[in-house]
Amino acid sequence: MKAITILGSTGSIGTQTLDIVTRHPDQFRVVGLAAGNNTSLLAEQIRQFQPEIVATCYEEKLPELKEAIADLPNPPQLLVGEEGVAQVARYGDAQTVVTGIVGCAGLLPTIAAIEAGKDIALANKETLIAGGPVVLPLLEKHANKLLPADSEHSAIFQCLQGVPEGGLRRILLTASGGAFRDLPVEKLDSVTVKDALKHPNWSMGKKITIDSATLMNKGLEVIEAHFLFGLDYDRIEIVIHPQSIIHSLIELQDTSVLAQLGWPDMRLPLLYALSWPERIYTDWERLDLVKAGNLTFREPDHAKYPCMKLAYAAGRAGGLMPAVLNAANEQAVALFLAEKINFLDIPRLIETTCDRFTTQNNQTPALEEILTADRWARQAVIAAREEFNKGDRLISLK
DSSP: EEEEEEESSHHHHHHHHHHHHOOOOOEEEEEEEEESSSSSHHHHHHHHHOOOOEEESGGGGHHHHHHHHHTSOOOOOEEEEEHHHHHHHHHOSSSSSEEEEOOGGGGHHHHHHHHHHHHHHHETTTTHHHHHHHHHHHHHTTOOOOOEEEEHHHHHHHHHHHHHOOOEEEEEEEEEEOOOTTTGGGGGGGHHEEEEEETOOOOOOOHHHHHHHHTTHHHHHHHHHHHHOOOOGGEEEEEEEETEEEEEEEEETTTEEEEEEEEETTTTHHHHHHHTTOOOOOOOOOOHHHHHHHOOOOOOOTTTTHHHHHHHHHHHHOOHHHHHHHHHHHHHHHHHTTSOOOTTHEEEEEEEHHHHOSSSSSSOHHHHHHHHHHHHHHHHHHHHHSSSSOOOOOOEEE
16 A cells, blocks of 8 residues: 655546545555645545644634644644645655645645655646756656656656657647637637637646646647756647547657547546556556547647747747746736736746846756846746736736
8 A cells, every 4th residue: 555645636647636635545545645725625634534744824724724633643743834745745754745735835745755755746836847957866866756646757657667768759749629629719809718618628627728728738848858858848749639538658769659539538647656656456547549529630729829939939048048938927817817817918027037147047946046147037927917007918028
């Protein structure tokens, strides 16, 4: 039985991981949980899975959580804040830590888990995008495993099983196209938050659903694939695949192409990250190719999805630039979700922030440099927005 800890237990990744634990109680047990605002759900999870240690990100939520589990005969140790989450990440005999915290907030607890000798089931792509120059050397130093738990990188990882070193020629990341894949580019100017949150295939959190609509999620995945699999950016490509049945492909040196297929279900890559190298039987719906029907592909429209080029440019620049890109995107998406900017302002704000980053771009930055760049980029997005009259829609920031 594998002992696991889940960071972001009340979010989409966390709840689906706990569904796996519920279905396979003989395979997994929960040691620790960390979560944010959803105190009632966290209390339910504590009752069901009986973890030894729990952290809530917000100190003001602690009294409510204590009251919700006051009748438990053996309540877990309760912690709060960033340091509390880090303590959960490094705690006890958990072999694997599932990192489901959204955004760059997941970086520090992931580092804490690595330094404590834990393997990582990585569902937080920002860990490598912002922190790759720090995280990869740490993994080597501590001899930890980092296994991708998102669908695309899990697909690549699965296809690479048995491929000899040097056999990988090219990576093809598939993208659904998000909420606006069939909407003409000229209509994007008037879309709403509600529109952008209507993903056609996947059930995900708000931030990543917006990233899917801008295709920034795919740009970020390109950077993550570079760190995970060691290919340069010219050999990592994006293709629109509306059905989301093929989760990604690899091309080998002899031009053979391997793909991983399945229904859109995040539990599959999560289960593989937890069970690798084993394969655990499930009773989930099996893929029926006849039912799936036609599988189609098309080239992404760069005019419609400018975030892709921004991500490639940041990745090629390296150093601190991916951290700046990631933080600018997080802040711009937060402004959009708060209905303070227009959908098309997201890439404009990101591009302006990246253009204004003039710090010497050290290719091997230290953790504090990454965190400083992250804080700077968030403030730079806010400053750029505030250069315009309150309530005005951004037309151009150049």
